[in-house]
Amino acid sequence: MNTTPIQNLSDTTLKLIHSRQHISPKRLGDPGPDPEQVEKILGAAGAAPDHGLLIPWRLVIIPQERRHLLAETFAEALVERDAGATEEQKQEAREKAYRGPLLVLVIARFDSTQDSVHPNERLISAGCAVQNMLLAAHAMGFGAGLSSGRGLNARAMRQLFGLNEQEQPLCFMTVGAVTKSKPPRTRPGRGDYTSTL
Amino acid sequence: MNTTPIQNLSDTTLKLIHSRQHISPKRLGDPGPDPEQVEKILGAAGAAPDHGLLIPWRLVIIPQERRHLLAETFAEALVERDAGATEEQKQEAREKAYRGPLLVLVIARFDSTQDSVHPNERLISAGCAVQNMLLAAHAMGFGAGLSSGRGLNARAMRQLFGLNEQEQPLCFMTVGAVTKSKPPRTRPGRGDYTSTL
Numbered sequence: 001m002n003t004t005p006i007q008n009l010s011d012t013t014l015k016l017i018h019s020r021q022h023i024s025p026k027r028l029g030d031p032g033p034d035p036e037q038v039e040k041i042l043g044a045a046g047a048a049p050d051h052g053l054l055i056p057w058r059l060v061i062i063p064q065e066r067r068h069l070l071a072e073t074f075a076e077a078l079v080e081r082d083a084g085a086t087e088e089q090k091q092e093a094r095e096k097a098y099r100g101p102l103l104v105l106v107i108a109r110f111d112s113t114q115d116s117v118h119p120n121e122r123l124i125s126a127g128c129a130v131q132n133m134l135l136a137a138h139a140m141g142f143g144a145g146l147s148s149g150r151g152l153n154a155r156a157m158r159q160l161f162g163l164n165e166q167e168q169p170l171c172f173m174t175v176g177a178v179t180k181s182k183p184p185r186t187r188p189g190r191g192d193y194t195s196t197l
Numbered sequence: 198m199n200t201t202p203i204q205n206l207s208d209t210t211l212k213l214i215h216s217r218q219h220i221s222p223k224r225l226g227d228p229g230p231d232p233e234q235v236e237k238i239l240g241a242a243g244a245a246p247d248h249g250l251l252i253p254w255r256l257v258i259i260p261q262e263r264r265h266l267l268a269e270t271f272a273e274a275l276v277e278r279d280a281g282a283t284e285e286q287k288q289e290a291r292e293k294a295y296r297g298p299l300l301v302l303v304i305a306r307f308d309s310t311q312d313s314v315h316p317n318e319r320l321i322s323a324g325c326a327v328q329n330m331l332l333a334a335h336a337m338g339f340g341a342g343l344s345s346g347r348g349l350n351a352r353a354m355r356q357l358f359g360l361n362e363q364e365q366p367l368c369f370m371t372v373g374a375v376t377k378s379k380p381p382r383t384r385p386g387r388g389d390y391t392s393t394l
Contacts, residue, residue, distance in 0.1 A: 009337075044215075069394065070394070120305065120365060131246075139206045140207045188252050194256045196263075197260065197267070
């Protein structure tokens with residue numbers, strides 16, 4: 001039995017996992033993934049663990065031609081939590097909506113009538129889906145980053161994305177070409193988070 | 198510029214992601230990962246996105262020689278939610294503790310004093326860490342599966358793992374050799390969970 005290919009696959013996978021890093025949306029520019037690549041990146045989410053086959057999350061792509069709606073929503077969300085926000089602050093909030101060629105909102109789907117799968121488990125599935133997408137994008141040579149913030153749960157945001165009462169926005173994922181790199185971040189080692197019973 | 202290696206990495210990664218499947222702990226046997234492989238699998242978790250550098254989760258390995266403690270805890274957890282559980286049911290619960298060569302509990306770490314990072318985001322980080330581990334194990338040729346259940350939050354379980362009030366057990370991850378394969382499951386396609394604003 002030749003174990004070389006498996007060794008290579010393991011090394012390649014670990015290298016991919018450890019070389020991925022968060023890239024801020026402001027460092028992500030054109031060219032973004034083409035339609036086929038978008039299909040592959042978002043398609044990777046579907047291979048996440050999904051106890052009970054619930055698909056406990058969904059994705060919404062915000063195309064460039066609709067970013068102005070998100071921009072206004074960011075500004076409204078800011079005013080919602082700070083009625084005294086200045087026009088400059090609102091403009092800064094708006095500008096964030098235009099960053100990055102591929103922008104996707106990840107939404108958790110809870111279901112109080114189906115309590116056999118714990119909400120935590122649904123979020124773990126969403127996290128697995130997110131990591132699959134981040135790794136797929138990274139393998140294609142793109143940078144990607146997650147972003148959230150207090151505006152995520154604003155009324156205006158829920159309205160824009162048509163969220164029902166059992167849905168919660170989790171984070172935005174931005175994917176694009178890395179326009180400006182930064183040094184890799186120090187990661188925790190196994191000993192920082194592992195113990196033995 | 199030669200783009201062939203990137204294309205290969207992308208194909209390899211997507212193949213890895215899509216060929217991974219849940220393997221039930223009862224189908225996972227020896228040989229499990231050796232110490233160096235355990236290091237690599239659990240080490241992959243540390244490369245998960247981690248907003249604010251909080252490491253909002255931790256891992257506990259349950260070695261074979263301590264499985265009897267988990268077995269008793271499974272039986273106690275069963276009695277905790279069903280005082281009328283039969284000895285046979287308790288024995289069935291105990292037996293689950295011995296399955297699979299590598300068994301790890303994944304625990305979420307919340308922190309009410311540090312509310313800048315939403316609990317959902319902490320669970321997304323945990324999910325990303327889990328997916329990194331599942332993919333690393335899969336790349337090494339191992340099978341792996343997540344398991345949870347209503348016993349996860351039992352008092353006996355919290356006690357065994359020394360969980361503080363801000364910690365929640367999320368799932369067990371079992372890794373080992375696949376002793377019995379099963380046909381791949383149908384996965385949702387991108388269209389099942391994606392829309393465009």
